[in-house]
Amino acid sequence: xxxxxxxxxxxxxxxxxxxxxxxxxxxxxxxxxxxxxxxxxxxxxxxxxxxxxxxxxxxxxxxxxxxxxxxxxxxxxxxxxxxxxxxxxxxxxxxxxxxxxxxxxxxxxxxxxxxxxxxxxxxxxxxxxxxxxxxxxxxxxxxxxxxxxxxxxxxxxxxxxxxxxxxxxxxxxxxxxxxxxxxxxxxxxxxxxxxxxxxxxxxxxxxxxxxxxxxxxxxxxxxxxxxxxxxxxxxxxxxxxxxxxxxxxxxxxxxxxxxxxxxxxxx
Numbered sequence: 001x002x003x004x005x006x007x008x009x010x011x012x013x014x015x016x017x018x019x020x021x022x023x024x025x026x027x028x029x030x031x032x033x034x035x036x037x038x039x040x041x042x043x044x045x046x047x048x049x050x051x052x053x054x055x056x057x058x059x060x061x062x063x064x065x066x067x068x069x070x071x072x073x074x075x076x077x078x079x080x081x082x083x084x085x086x087x088x089x090x091x092x093x094x095x096x097x098x099x100x101x102x103x104x105x106x107x108x109x110x111x112x113x114x115x116x117x118x119x120x121x122x123x124x125x126x127x128x129x130x131x132x133x134x135x136x137x138x139x140x141x142x143x144x145x146x147x148x149x150x151x152x153x154x155x156x157x158x159x160x161x162x163x164x165x166x167x168x169x170x171x172x173x174x175x176x177x178x179x180x181x182x183x184x185x186x187x188x189x190x191x192x193x194x195x196x197x198x199x200x201x202x203x204x205x206x207x208x209x210x211x212x213x214x215x216x217x218x219x220x221x222x223x224x225x226x227x228x229x230x231x232x233x234x235x236x237x238x239x240x241x242x243x244x245x246x247x248x249x250x251x252x253x254x255x256x257x258x259x260x261x262x263x264x265x266x267x
Contacts, residue, residue: 028054028055028233029054029057029227029230030055030056030057030077030231030233031059031075031078031227032057032058032059032076032078032079032080032234033059033061033066033069033070033074033078033079034058034060034078034079034080035063035080035082035174035218036061036062036173036174036175036176037107037147037173037174037175037192037194037195038060038082038218039058039175040194040198040250041194041246043058044250045237045238045243045246046058049234054233054237056234059074059076060175061172062144062145062172063081063083063086063145064086065172066081066086067079067081067090070223071089071090075225076223077225077227078220078221078222078223078231078234078235079096079221080104080220081218081219081220082107082147082174082192082218083146083217084103084217086146091221094224095223095224096221096223096224097222097223097224097231098221100220100222100231100232100235101219102221102239103217103218103255104220104239104254104255105218105247105253105254106215106217106218106254107192107194107251107252108192108193108207108208108210108216108253109147109150109151109154109191109192109193109208109212109216110190110191110192110193110207111123111189111204111205111207111208112181112188112196112202112205113133113181113187113189113202113203114184114187114201114202114203115202115203116203117184117187117203118203119132119188119205120132121205122206123207123209123212124158125159127158129158129160129163129164130160130163130164130167131163133187133188134187135186135188136167136168136169136185136186136187136188137167137168137169137187137189137190138168138171138178138185138188138189138191139151139152139170139171139177140171140172140173140176140191141172142170145171145172145173145174146216147177147190147191148170148171148174148177151190151213153212153213153214154209154212155190157209157213158209158212169185174192174195175195177189177190178191178195178199178202181201181202182199182201188205189202193207193251194251197250217255218252220238
């Protein structure tokens with residue numbers, strides 16, 4: 001998929017965000033720990049938030065790994081997870097500013113194959129998925145990676161899990177699962193639709209039914225600490241219509257309608 005950057009520039013210009021950058025002394029810095037599947041959208045947005053005097057540093061990986069790092073004291077200001085459970089986990093430890101928690105985005109699960117090597121898949125019970133291809137299936141590690149947890153739920157719901165267990169290649173995060181397929185190391189993979197859309201080296205051969213797994217929701221929340229004010233400012237920007245348009249252009253679904261920053265301040 002083409003970079004979201006061109007669309008982003010248009011959206012931000014229309015919103016009046018692109019203004020001369022403030023001096024370095026005036027800039028706030030916010031460290032965001034975010035799910036790997038958010039990489040493209042957040043990297044594009046970070047380049048533009050810098051124009052608003054907000055320096056965004058990204059640490060990307062599996063939501064579970066990032067949550068444990070925050071638990072151990074890693075310097076995160078904002079946590080953007082691909083699964084609500086890990087935000088709830090940090091909340092239970094008293095590490096999250098509870099009033100900032102927002103379910104922001106949604107996603108879908110798709111089956112991918114290396115470009116030009118697709119095969120027929122019918123995402124329904126009774127279809128012999130294991131028999132439709134040779135080789136291994138890449139998924140996020142279902143023991144802790146959100147994309148892998150959703151994939152396991154879908155495979156079990158479809159009745160495909162038992163026949164595939166010995167052919168799974170668990171990955172550290174969803175981008176690693178995608179890379180296995182891109183390199184041809186796995187004949188197929190189950191990843192988020194947004195990750196598949198960002199790669200020119202794979203093709204989507206099926207979309208798994210939404211009812212086959214829990215709803216894929218991306219919550220975001222400020223982490224308790226000295227930079228929570230800057231984190232709240234970034235949260236406002238992430239929920240703005242301009243950022244929402246970028247997320248949608250990158251393939252995400254908005255869980256709720258974006259609210260202009262000015263309108264939030266008025267309430």
